[in-house]
Amino acid sequence: MTATTYQPGEIQGLIEIDASKCKGCDACKKFCPTQAIVGASGAAHAIDKDRCLSCGQCMINCPFGAIKETHSALDRVIRKLADKDTTVVGIIAPAVRVAIGEEFGLGTGELVTGKLYGAMNKAGFKIFDCNFAADLTIMEEGSEFIHRLHATVKGEEHAGALPQFTSCCPAWVRYLEGNFPSLLPHLSTAKSPQQMAGAVAKTYGAKVYDMEPEKIFTIAVMPCTAKKVEASRPEFNSAWHYNHEHGAHAAEYPDVDAVLTTREMAQLLKLLKIDLATTPAYEGDSLFAQYTGAGTIFGTTGGVMEAALRTAHKVLTDTEMAKLDLEPVRGLEGVKEAEITLFDKQLGQEVTVKVAVVHDMGNNIESILRDVAAGTSPYHFIEVMNCAGGCVNGGGQPIQGGGSSWIGNIG
């Protein structure tokens, strides 16, 4: 059997180059984190799907619009929205709310949470803010970090590897799985917010919505193309397992049924003749629309770390952080670091936690991984996001056309 980097059932070859449109300009190669794009300068390029992470950075930065996605769930979503027997749950990622407005003539970066809820409500979605799941991620991933930290300080066997890596970014996870499998024990075992949201919507959510889980159709709205591949991973059917154990007999279903990018959600709303720009704000229809400031900053580089430290501080010291804004992890520097010293009440001693934040992964991760592999990394906790700037600049976001998006470097 030939080697592959895909598990059975996973979407393969999501990002594809249209040879008839490609000029061979090489712009895309500069943005590919894994050198997956092959072909000589001037000749049409192609993507090696086994190396590709499906991050879509080549696509949003192609000056000729020659790169496309091969999978869209748009037709399926439209059919489910029209089906009266189905409860359609829209799981909205943090970075979508500051980008989708651009598709409706609003300003770049304009925050449109209320309008987006309103437009999706009009389209027939229940609102499940992925920021709620981001808060849940902090509870799980933060607790896991504290557990590993304490066990390590106490010198316990099987303490869990430090530094701990964040596990929210599917392109980063796939990169580590394919290139540095020996470092997988460093990844937090917490699912990404998208996958937590799907699993919760079809278990606890089924009670909240008073609906049979198999009649709930979960659609994640993501700034990301790699999230489509993540949702297709065969192990992500926890809700089905859970419901099965509790007496349900329905055929197997995934936690997240479909993923739409920010672009595709805009397309859907336009097809349904819903103008987001003029839609009145809507507050949501359940507790799943309640989120915190910590959850929302997941969408930008450094946000997961900032959110995690806010909660870790409270858990370790029993007091809230005096200043919640953690400036050292903000901004566009390739690798950011921060250090906090606090009195750990459980351990009864002072501890200094060193953290790092990496984005624009292809350009910044290598030396970090080399140190971790050698056991010389100075950090305890490392956030990694594939895309430059984090999810706000994900491969599923509105494309700034006319070649304006691809010249200039991060800095």
Added chain:
Amino acid sequence: KLARRNDYIKARSAGLYRDDAIAKVRVSHRNPAIEKYYSEFGGEPLGHLSHELLHTHFVDRTKLS
């Protein structure tokens, strides 16, 4: 017209930091909906149900065929 890439990344990030700044609650552990999730259903972080629903395992992709 050049170097616009950073401008829109910064504008979108600024939008999220504004969302954080105006939020009534700014720390995950004080989200009332999260408290409700754990008390009505999930138990506690890293508890039995968390492992079943909220945690996963990873795959060595160099060994797939």
